[in-house]
Structures are given as C-alpha cells and as structure tokens.
Amino acid sequence: MPVRDGARTVADAVHSVLADIGTHDELVVVDDGSTDGSDDLLRSMPGQIRVVANEGRGIVDALNTGLRLATGEFIARCDADDQWLPGHTELLVAELESDPEAVAVFGAAQLRGSKGDVVAHSVPPGSPTELRRAMLRGNPLIHGAVMARRGSIISVGGYRSVSGAEDFDLWTRLAESGRLGTIPDLIYDYQLSSASAHTTKRRRQARSTLRVLLQHALRTRELSVAGLARNALSAVWPVRRFWYRA
The missing domain is CATH 4.10.800 (Invariant Chain; Chain I)
Structure with missing residues (x-):
C-alpha cells in the first residue's frame, strides 16, 4: 500500500x-x-x-x-483512499492456485463519487481473448483488484516510470509473459478523484496509455488503430471513460 x-x-x-x-x-x-x-x-x-x-x-x-x-508468493495492492471488499484475498488466491499458467488475476470494482455513493462498476472482460482485445484499446483493469505472482512481476522488470499508466505498462508486459485471468466477483472499492483532478488525470493517463500501446505494438506486432486514435483524442480532449486508472 x-x-x-x-x-x-x-x-x-x-x-x-x-x-x-x-x-x-x-x-x-x-x-x-x-x-x-x-x-x-x-x-x-x-x-x-x-x-x-x-x-x-x-x-x-x-x-x-x-x-x-x-x-x-502473491502480491496485491490497495491504495490509501480505497478499500478491499470481503473475500478479496480468498477469491484471487483460489484462482491463481487453480491455474498455474496465470501470472495475475483481476476482479471487479465498485467506483465511488465525491459524495461517497457508488456511481459505476468496473468488471474485467470475461475471457483471456476478450481481455487481450480490450487491452489493445486501453486499460480495462483496476490496479487494486489484482493479485499477481511476485516472481512474475520481478521477471518482467517490476514497475516503470510511465506517468499515470505504470499499472497498464506492467499488465501489458505480464500479458506478454503469461496468462492474465479474470473473475467477475466484486472485490475492491475505488474512490474516484474530484471532477477537475479526474479530467487532468485522464489527459495524463491517455498520453501515457498511448505510449504503452505503441511500445506493446513494437514488441508484439499487436495493434488497434481505433485504440490508438481514441487515446490520442483523449490526450487532448478527455472523454468520460472509467478504464483510465492510476
């Protein structure tokens, strides 16, 4: 944390x-x-x-x-203004232990607005294929709703300085080294930034996400023109997207 x-x-x-x-x-x-x-x-x-x-x-x-x-053996994160929901550890550990090929597993999160009310839910794609396709467009995952193998994170170089997208940068490198799994269970409570701060954050994250997508494309030859265009647009004029996360 x-x-x-x-x-x-x-x-x-x-x-x-x-x-x-x-x-x-x-x-x-x-x-x-x-x-x-x-x-x-x-x-x-x-x-x-x-x-x-x-x-x-x-x-x-x-x-x-x-x-x-x-x-x-397993690593999970919680930010200082968020909370784990009951069952977080048990559900993610069970999924990792049942699938030795999975390097990380993601669950769902509820997103809270400035008044403390739940304004949205973020549920990861339901299959590895859908997740891989979604990750060519941007970051569909919440950092606090993940558990990963510590050895896998270290083997790909840990976190790198990619302002506002250090998590997505790590997920793309983990996806290149092994399988990312998902579960539909709600395991994380995420506090959204204020409207003005969130707009600034989305711009920064969009620029960094664009950089991560281009680096991933160079390494894997996997590319989504629509994903690049959307992030390029959001870097200038951020639209309301819940998948851009710090």
Whole structure:
C-alpha cells in the first residue's frame, strides 16, 4: 500500500486489508514522504502491518519498494483512499492456485463519487481473448483488484516510470509473459478523484496509455488503430471513460 498524506482515509484502507488477509500474510505500507501524520498513525496501528519510509521518491519507487520488501508468493495492492471488499484475498488466491499458467488475476470494482455513493462498476472482460482485445484499446483493469505472482512481476522488470499508466505498462508486459485471468466477483472499492483532478488525470493517463500501446505494438506486432486514435483524442480532449486508472 503506497501512501502520501493519506491520514484522512488510510486507517480504513488498512483495516479493510487486515480484516481480509490470513494469519501468515503481511501488509507492507510504503509512506512516500507524508507530512500530515500518516506515518505516526500507521505505526500506531496493531496487526500484521509493516511501515516503511520512502522519503517522497514517487509512486513508482514506492511500489517497487513494497515489491522488494514483500516476501509472499502473491502480491496485491490497495491504495490509501480505497478499500478491499470481503473475500478479496480468498477469491484471487483460489484462482491463481487453480491455474498455474496465470501470472495475475483481476476482479471487479465498485467506483465511488465525491459524495461517497457508488456511481459505476468496473468488471474485467470475461475471457483471456476478450481481455487481450480490450487491452489493445486501453486499460480495462483496476490496479487494486489484482493479485499477481511476485516472481512474475520481478521477471518482467517490476514497475516503470510511465506517468499515470505504470499499472497498464506492467499488465501489458505480464500479458506478454503469461496468462492474465479474470473473475467477475466484486472485490475492491475505488474512490474516484474530484471532477477537475479526474479530467487532468485522464489527459495524463491517455498520453501515457498511448505510449504503452505503441511500445506493446513494437514488441508484439499487436495493434488497434481505433485504440490508438481514441487515446490520442483523449490526450487532448478527455472523454468520460472509467478504464483510465492510476
């Protein structure tokens, strides 16, 4: 769990994870230079939690720090303003254990607006073929609704600096190394940004998504002209799309 100045919401995020994981699991929280007391709050919380200071080096470095310090076979993420829903761990672990060829598995998420109400749901494509086709158009996946094999993430180089699309960049490289699985179950609660921040984020994510799609096309020769055109348009004039995620 990466956090920067998340004192208002991080306790609820931590509780949602600790309530869901097993006795042999651990939550690693990387505090990326918080100045609002998040670090003290986190260190006062009981349970299977390890807090690490990262001195404000950015989200990608925070994610790679957590990846490096984690010791489990499987890796999952929760953002400091989101929450895991009950069954998150059990459902994703079961899917990974039942399919040795899967390098990662994604579930569904509910999206909350600024007033706290659920405004949409994000459900991943139902088959590997549909998922692969969707990923040629953009990112149809929610980062917090994934569990991946730690070894698989490390083998493709971990997270890279792709502003606003470091997750999608990782998914494309994982998809090139093995199978991405999906389940329809609702396992994650995602807090949307404010309207103005979300518009700025969509522009940045669209530019980065376009870059990721082009890099993926160079590596695999898989390309969607419509996907490239849509992201190029969104980089200038962002439309309402829920699949652009940080």
